[in-house]
Amino acid sequence: MSATFVGMPAFPAAARAATGDAQLRHNLRKATHTIRDRRRAVVEELDDWPRLRAAGRAVKDRVLRHLDHYLERLEEAVTAAGGRVHWAADAAEANAIVTGLVRATGEREVVKVKSMATQEIELNEALAAAGITAYETDLAELIVQLGDDRPSHILVPAIHRNRAEIREIFRRTMSEWGVPAPDDLTDDPAALAEAARRHLREKFLSAKVAVSGANFAVAETGSLVVLESEGNGRMCLTLPRTLISVVGIEKIVPTWADLEVFLQLLPRSSTGERMNPYTSVWSGVIPGDGPQEFHLVLLDNGRSATLADTVGRQALRCIRCSACLNICPVYERAGGHAYGSVYPGPIGAILTPQLRGTTTELDASLPYASSLCGACYEVCPVAIDIPEVLVHLRERVASGGGHTAERAAMAAAGWVLNDDRRLGLAQRAAGRMRGLVPRRLPGPGAAWTDTRDVPAIPAESFRDWWATRERGGGPDARGPADGRGRTEGGR
Amino acid sequence: MSGSRERILARVRAALADVPRDERPGDVDVPRDYAREHGQGELIPVLTDRLLDYRALVHRVTAAELPGAIAAALARRGAARVVVPPGLPDAWLGEAGPVAVPDRPLDVAELDAVDGVLTGCAVAIAETGTIVLDAGPDQGRRAITLVPDYHLCVVPAERVVASVPQALPRLDPRRPLTWISGPSATSDIELNRVEGVHGPRTLEVVIVAG
Ligand code: SF4
Numbered sequence: 071m072s073a074t075f076v077g078m079p080a081f082p083a084a085a086r087a088a089t090g091d092a093q094l095r096h097n098l099r100k101a102t103h104t105i106r107d108r109r110r111a112v113v114e115e116l117d118d119w120p121r122l123r124a125a126g127r128a129v130k131d132r133v134l135r136h137l138d139h140y141l142e143r144l145e146e147a148v149t150a151a152g153g154r155v156h157w158a159a160d161a162a163e164a165n166a167i168v169t170g171l172v173r174a175t176g177e178r179e180v181v182k183v184k185s186m187a188t189q190e191i192e193l194n195e196a197l198a199a200a201g202i203t204a205y206e207t208d209l210a211e212l213i214v215q216l217g218d219d220r221p222s223h224i225l226v227p228a229i230h231r232n233r234a235e236i237r238e239i240f241r242r243t244m245s246e247w248g249v250p251a252p253d254d255l256t257d258d259p260a261a262l263a264e265a266a267r268r269h270l271r272e273k274f275l276s277a278k279v280a281v282s283g284a285n286f287a288v289a290e291t292g293s294l295v296v297l298e299s300e301g302n303g304r305m306c307l308t309l310p311r312t313l314i315s316v317v318g319i320e321k322i323v324p325t326w327a328d329l330e331v332f333l334q335l336l337p338r339s340s341t342g343e344r345m346n347p348y349t350s351v352w353s354g355v356i357p358g359d360g361p362q363e364f365h366l367v368l369l370d371n372g373r374s375a376t377l378a379d380t381v382g383r384q385a386l387r388c389i390r391c392s393a394c395l396n397i398c399p400v401y402e403r404a405g406g407h408a409y410g411s412v413y414p415g416p417i418g419a420i421l422t423p424q425l426r427g428t429t430t431e432l433d434a435s436l437p438y439a440s441s442l443c444g445a446c447y448e449v450c451p452v453a454i455d456i457p458e459v460l461v462h463l464r465e466r467v468a469s470g471g472g473h474t475a476e477r478a479a480m481a482a483a484g485w486v487l488n489d490d491r492r493l494g495l496a497q498r499a500a501g502r503m504r505g506l507v508p509r510r511l512p513g514p515g516a517a518w519t520d521t522r523d524v525p526a527i528p529a530e531s532f533r534d535w536w537a538t539r540e541r542g543g544g545p546d547a548r549g550p551a552d553g554r555g556r557t558e559g560g561r
Numbered sequence: 562m563s564g565s566r567e568r569i570l571a572r573v574r575a576a577l578a579d580v581p582r583d584e585r586p587g588d589v590d591v592p593r594d595y596a597r598e599h600g601q602g603e604l605i606p607v608l609t610d611r612l613l614d615y616r617a618l619v620h621r622v623t624a625a626e627l628p629g630a631i632a633a634a635l636a637r638r639g640a641a642r643v644v645v646p647p648g649l650p651d652a653w654l655g656e657a658g659p660v661a662v663p664d665r666p667l668d669v670a671e672l673d674a675v676d677g678v679l680t681g682c683a684v685a686i687a688e689t690g691t692i693v694l695d696a697g698p699d700q701g702r703r704a705i706t707l708v709p710d711y712h713l714c715v716v717p718a719e720r721v722v723a724s725v726p727q728a729l730p731r732l733d734p735r736r737p738l739t740w741i742s743g744p745s746a747t748s749d750i751e752l753n754r755v756e757g758v759h760g761p762r763t764l765e766v767v768i769v770a771g
Contacts, residue, residue, distance in 0.1 A: 097751070100751060101751055101752040102752075104751070104752045104753070105748075105752050115599070115601075116596075116599060117596070117599065118594075118595040118596040118599070121592065121594050121595040121596075122595045124592050125591055125592055125593060125595055128589065128590060128591040128592060129591050131589055132586055132589035132591060135577065135580050135584070135586075135589055136577075136580070136584075136585075136586040136589070137573050137577065138570050138573045138574050138577070139586060140586070141569075141570065141573070142570070151735065157565040157566040157568075157569050158565060159565045159568050159569055163565060207759075208749070209747045209749040209750070209758060210749035213749070226748065226749055226752060228749060229752070232751060233750055233751060236750060259750040259751070259753055259755040260755050260756075260757065262750055263747055263750070263755050263757060263758050264757070266758060267757070267758055267759055270759065271759075274759065275669045275670070275673060275708075288734060291734040291735060293734040293735075299745070299746050299747050299748060299749075299758075300745055300746065300747045300749075300758035300759050300760065301707065301745040301758055301759035301760025301761075302758070302759045304703070304707050304739065304759075304760055305707065305759055305760075308703045308704050308707055309669060309704060309707075309708075319569065319573070324586065326729060326734045327729055327730070329729060330725050330726040330729050331595070333725050334725050337689075341748050343742070343754075344611060344614075344688065344689040344690060344742070345686075345689035345690065345691045345740070345742035346742065347615070347741070347742050347743050347744070347745055347746045347760070348739065348740065348741060348742075348745070348760060349738075349739070349740035350703075350737075350738070350739055350740075351734055351737065351738035351739075351740075352737050352738075353734055353735050353737075356696075356736070356737050358666070358702060359696055359702035359703055359704075359737055360702070360703055360704075360737060368569070370569045370572065374569060374572035374573050374575075374576050375572075375576070377573060377576035377577065378575070378576035378578075380579055
């Protein structure tokens with residue numbers, strides 16, 4: 071079973087450990103830079119990207135401002151289509167509902183499609199406690215599960231593993247879970263994918279119960295939408311008799327037509343493809359085709375509390391594309407595990423403290439796990455102003471008081487600002503953030519700012535700054551005028 | 562669990578205290594000035610280019626050439642037994658050759674034992690290289706295009722649209738939909754796209770124009 075985040079040290083300690091891990095740093099850097107380039111290419115292909123982004127933001131805002139209305143519509147439509155809707159106020163309730171539904175089928179095994187919501191509630195652990203084995207079927211989730219590891223990225227949970235490590239994990243552990251890896255397994259990605267195919271095939275073909283999440287739920291029609299690449303999603307959504315989907319209450323879009331925005335924004339922002347290989351759409355139960363029993367579990371688990379904060383609310387627009395992780399200089403150095411939750415990177419830094427509160431040292435430190443450079447906002451397809459929310463949450467942590475929280479926060483801020491390179495980043499990047507950067511850190515951070523007074527921040531545009539940085543300090547040959555404005559800051 | 566239903570809805574309503582009481586969902590403005598299509602070129606060449614980019618196999622034929630093209634593709638693949646949906650046009654497999662296995666329905670083991678599947682499609686999207694199946698008579702239920710390792714898909718030119726916004730109105734979300742953009746793939750190993758995991762590892766597309 072994959073390890074949990076319980077007992078994680080606060081961000082700075084975990085980040086410091088990760089920074090010292092050269093292999094991890096190398097894997098992360100290579101992967102995030104690969105995907106940045108792909109994303110940029112397919113985003114530049116659409117000359118209306120800023121308008122799509124504005125529409126994506128507005129559709130989500132419409133949903134959030136009228137979430138009660140849309141939840142009732144969704145429930146009605148799913149029920150009319152033959153599905154059953156369950157409501158889970160928190161993780162424990164969601165786990166109890168799913169466990170009960172699986173038990174009712176008489177099965178002891180379920181296949182799972184990668185889902186952030188079920189990771190968030192630690193469903194696998196809850197099922198295991200009830201004697202039910204959950205098999206992760208997404209390749210990266212499989213790597214994490216077999217490696218008894220934790221996810222470190224939203225889209226590619228095993229992004230911290232390179233091919234040689236994956237080969238070792240497969241060779242060592244596949245036999246404990248089912249079909250073993252072939253003796254002559256190489257670290258060629260195609261061979262690794264083939265080993266995963268063989269390992270999981272019998273599970274798919276015999277599975278009776280599947281558990282999934284969903285990328286979108288259409289209130290108007292009761293349709294659920296799952297985007298994926300490998301076909302493991304299709305296997306889970308099509309072959310078993312019973313399907314249980316655990317979906318956060320913020321995943322709603324109002325109408326079928328609204329998907330025209332998100333099916334353009336999401337694949338290009340996440341995997342950097344014009345379209346992901348497979349997208350499945352289903353509404354309730356379809357006689358003679360696919361699962362004949364469908365359950366939708368609507369999950370709150372801190373989302374309604376997040377909704378109550380008018381600044382922080384925008385975090386619920388997130389469509390989990392992971393573009394903000396891939397562009398973030400702090401994520402690249404710290405690694406996903408340092409964020410201590412299934413939501414790492416910039417979105418994790420604003421979502422986790424809102425979903426869980428800021429009472430633990432770790433969660434209180436998260437809003438400080440950023441240099442406020444603004445790259446995350448520039449690439450976000452639904453225009454979540456992550457720096458704005460970070461600053462807002464810092465205020466909350468600071469005013470919430472308590473020495474523990476303050477110490478953790480200052481340590482995180484210190485880590486982010488702690489070497490010349492990161493210092494340079496924070497200072498130069500802060501052009502648009504100037505009003506938000508404290509002149510002097512309170513508490514223990516004060517010593518740092520006392521000796522290094524923050525120099526004047528040039529009013530250089532973010533885009534110029536980023537282009538210069540990405541070119542290793544050279545001049546920006548393109549000039550600021552020919553780009554596509556803020557959505558393409560991420561280069 | 563109805564207690565939780567009411568509790569969640571009440572929490573949500575309380576959280577939205579800042580939203581004016583008389584505001585309707587439609588009052589939240591959504592700018593729709595994004596493009597209906599992107600003018601990336603003639604539909605069939607763009608679709609072909611995108612499919613090739615995903616490493617699908619692509620052919621373009623006339624209606625008269627279609628049965629021959631299907632027979633040739635199956636012969637090249639060495640596919641002797643192919644599953645077919647109930648409403649596949651008779652002419653498509655008219656020429657002697659592979660055995661058409663009708664979906665009676667077949668169970669999973671039977672589907673796993675055939676050499677491939679032959680279907681039509683509901684819509685194809687040129688800009689993204691996407692083929693959408695809606696379980697129509699020439700496509701069948703979802704499992705038949707999933708379990709076999711080889712999918713041969715016929716795309717009539719009149720079902721090709723330019724863009725995602727043009728595709729959605731042509732699709733009925735009450736039907737089960739599968740959007741396919743190339744063969745099964747993964748980007749999970751160092752973020753490189755590798756074709757061929759759980760879905761059909763070979764996607765061959767025959768576009769019928771003229
Ligand atoms: S915050 Fe924006 S960029 Fe980050 S994962 Fe969510 S949608 Fe993507």
